[in-house]
Amino acid sequence: MKAKVVSKELMIPFIMITALFSLWGFANDITNPMVAAFKTVMEISNAKASLVQFAFYGGYGTMAIPAALFVKKYSYKKGVLLGLILYATGALLFYPAAQFEMFGFFLGSLYILTFGLAFLETTANPYILSMGDEETATRRLNLAQSFNPLGSILGMVVASKFILAALESDVRDAAGELVFPTLSVAEKATIRTHDLAIIRDPYVALGFVVLVMFVIILVAKMPERKNADHNIRPAETFGRLFKNKKYYEGVIAQVFYVAAQIMCWTFIIQYAENLGITKATAQNYNIAAMALFITSRFISTALMKYFNPRRMLTFFAIGGMVTTTGVILIEGQLGLYCLVATSGFMSLMFPTIYGIALHGLGDDATIGAAGLVMAIVGGALMPPIQGAIIDLGTVGWLPAVNFSFILPFICFVAIAIYGYRTLTVHKDA
Numbered sequence: 367m368k369a370k371v372v373s374k375e376l377m378i379p380f381i382m383i384t385a386l387f388s389l390w391g392f393a394n395d396i397t398n399p400m401v402a403a404f405k406t407v408m409e410i411s412n413a414k415a416s417l418v419q420f421a422f423y424g425g426y427g428t429m430a431i432p433a434a435l436f437v438k439k440y441s442y443k444k445g446v447l448l449g450l451i452l453y454a455t456g457a458l459l460f461y462p463a464a465q466f467e468m469f470g471f472f473l474g475s476l477y478i479l480t481f482g483l484a485f486l487e488t489t490a491n492p493y494i495l496s497m498g499d500e501e502t503a504t505r506r507l508n509l510a511q512s513f514n515p516l517g518s519i520l521g522m523v524v525a526s527k528f529i530l531a532a533l534e535s536d537v538r539d540a541a542g543e544l545v546f547p548t549l550s551v552a553e554k555a556t557i558r559t560h561d562l563a564i565i566r567d568p569y570v571a572l573g574f575v576v577l578v579m580f581v582i583i584l585v586a587k588m589p590e591r592k593n594a595d596h597n598i599r600p601a602e603t604f605g606r607l608f609k610n611k612k613y614y615e616g617v618i619a620q621v622f623y624v625a626a627q628i629m630c631w632t633f634i635i636q637y638a639e640n641l642g643i644t645k646a647t648a649q650n651y652n653i654a655a656m657a658l659f660i661t662s663r664f665i666s667t668a669l670m671k672y673f674n675p676r677r678m679l680t681f682f683a684i685g686g687m688v689t690t691t692g693v694i695l696i697e698g699q700l701g702l703y704c705l706v707a708t709s710g711f712m713s714l715m716f717p718t719i720y721g722i723a724l725h726g727l728g729d730d731a732t733i734g735a736a737g738l739v740m741a742i743v744g745g746a747l748m749p750p751i752q753g754a755i756i757d758l759g760t761v762g763w764l765p766a767v768n769f770s771f772i773l774p775f776i777c778f779v780a781i782a783i784y785g786y787r788t789l790t791v792h793k794d795a
Contacts, residue, residue, distance in 0.1 A: 371502045371509060379588050380497055384510045386446065386490050389576065390483045391517030392524075393453070395631065395656065396568060397422055397476065399525040401749070402635040402645050406546060407535040407561045408469050409554075412636065416753035419628055420746045421473040425480025426487070427743030433488040434736030442493045443588045449485025450580040456482060457573030464566035467558060475569075482576075484739055491720060492735040497589065504675055504721030508667040511717040515660040522656055524568050526649035532564045536645050603733045612792040613734060616723025619784035620741035623715045626686070626777035628745035629752050630708050631655065633770065636756055637693070638702055640767045651702060655709035662713035670714075676793075679718045680785030685711035686778035693771040694764070701768065708774070715781060722788055748773055 372380045397418065405415035437445035456479025463471035494510045495503045530536065534557045535546040546557065607613055631652060638648030666678060689711060692704030720738050727734045752770045755761070761769035 370498065371506050372498055376497045376589060379586070380494070380510070382583065382586060382588075383446070383490050383493055383497075384513050385579070386486050387510055387514040388517030388520075389453070389579065390486055391514040392521040392572065393457075393479065393483060393517075394422075394521065395518040395652075396521035396525045396529075396572075398628065398632045399522070399530060399635060399645070399649055399652070400565065401632050401753075402639075402648075403530060403533060403536075403561070403565060404469065404472070406544065406645075407533065407558055407565075409547070410469070412753035412756045413750055414753075416632075416750040417473055418476065419632060419749040421476045422480050423624070423628065423742050423745035425477045426484045427740050427746065428477075429481045429484035430488055430736040430740040430742075431733075433485040433739070434733045436485070437489050438732045441590060442489050442496075443583065443590075445485055445489035446493075446583055447580060449482045449489060450576055450583065451482065452485060453479055453482030454573045454576040454580065456480070457569045457576060460566045460569035460573075464562040467562055472565075484742075487742070488736050488739045491717075491738070492724065492731050495721070495724060495731065500725075503725070504718065505667060505670050507717045507721050508663070508670060508714065512660070512663045512667055515656055515663060515713075519653060519656040519660065522649060522653045526646055526653060528568060529564055530649050531646040533561045533645070535561050538644065542642055603730050606730055607727075607734055607737065610727070612725075612788065613723050613727065613737075615784055615787065615792075616719050617737045617741050619781050620716070620719050620723070620738050621744035621747075622777035622780040623712070623719060623744070624742045625744035625748040626774040626781075627712055627716075628749055629771070629774050629777075630690075630705060630712070632749055633752060633756065633767065634702075634705055637705060637767050637771075640765055641698065641702065651706055655706045658706065659709040659713045662710040666714040674789070675714075675718050676722060676785055676788040678714060679722070680782055680789065682711045682714055683778045683782035683785055687775060687782065690771050690775040690778060694768050694775065697765065697768060705771070711778075719781070719784070744777075748777075 401412075401415045401418050404410065404418060405412060408415070433445060433449070436448065456475050456477070459475035459478060460472065463475050491507060494507050498506055535544075537545050539545055546554065549557070634652050634655065635645055635648040638651055639645065666682070669678065686708055689704045689708040693701050693708070696704060723738060724731050724734050752773050755770040756767045758766040760766055
């Protein structure tokens, strides 16, 4: 008899933890378009505006290891609760950030918010893996991760319909040029106050939603880790992890994956703007990309019942290389369609790399999960580089925004190499 993906006894806890995947998906994808929004309203460069991603994903790199140590010392449930408190705190700090109208304050708020997300991801991913047979662990995580894009697409819709569409700093004249840079200092100040309040409100509302989720988890009965070792011996654990090539190569692959995802979803707006499309309309292409991502995630999860996840990872990475080649070399609408199509190939990568890298780690999985969450720092490191390339205007005969997608292409090459090595070098691990 084949093991079930989720047993009846664990269905309610599984659903509750899976709901958290949607919560951080919302935060991720309401924030990506804020790079373009802050660039205009604060009158800064693409490279400086990309510090939004540096702060957001830098929080993961800072807090992943402390989160893992906390969870190992105490429990999954306490890790989730602390994560939700930090998440809510960062979101609610958007209110004073808007009052002071300081870009740095917004960055600090995002940094604290992602302390919470680091706790949630470090806890929720291995928690889901532990909720059943190890044979079905990767499928179970892919199933849970399938609900992450539902939060993501809601975040994109809110960004498009309630933030970007309402920004007065993005109003254009009949020729399609921004009006905001031509206004007087006083007029700009009025619009800036209005637009920062527009950016603020969804985050503050999100903070209250997260607090409600905190109360629900607090009173719920959640499963504990079986035969868990709560003693913290980080030196021994890290020693074993660093000797595990499949694991640490998985961490490197995850760095490249998250970097590719964030770059493709952040700079789709700049790519579309280069074609004369407004921010709000450009965000609709991001929504289409996410819809494709969700569809592909559910389909690929179902296909894992019949195909080796490691082989699927390899082929999907090659698909990403093909579509990003189109993004770079094809100018115009077709290049934009290639960028949307890239999301279909990215869909299975994060949970599949995660599941492969953690497979067989036993009690080291809690600390191992932290390394994979720290890998999300890839989303902090590469977007500013891509933003700096875009600021060049042109690179050779290509628009710089087209050429900048050489970075996601390189990322997919690295992921394809990891997928191939898991099929050959690490096939028995």
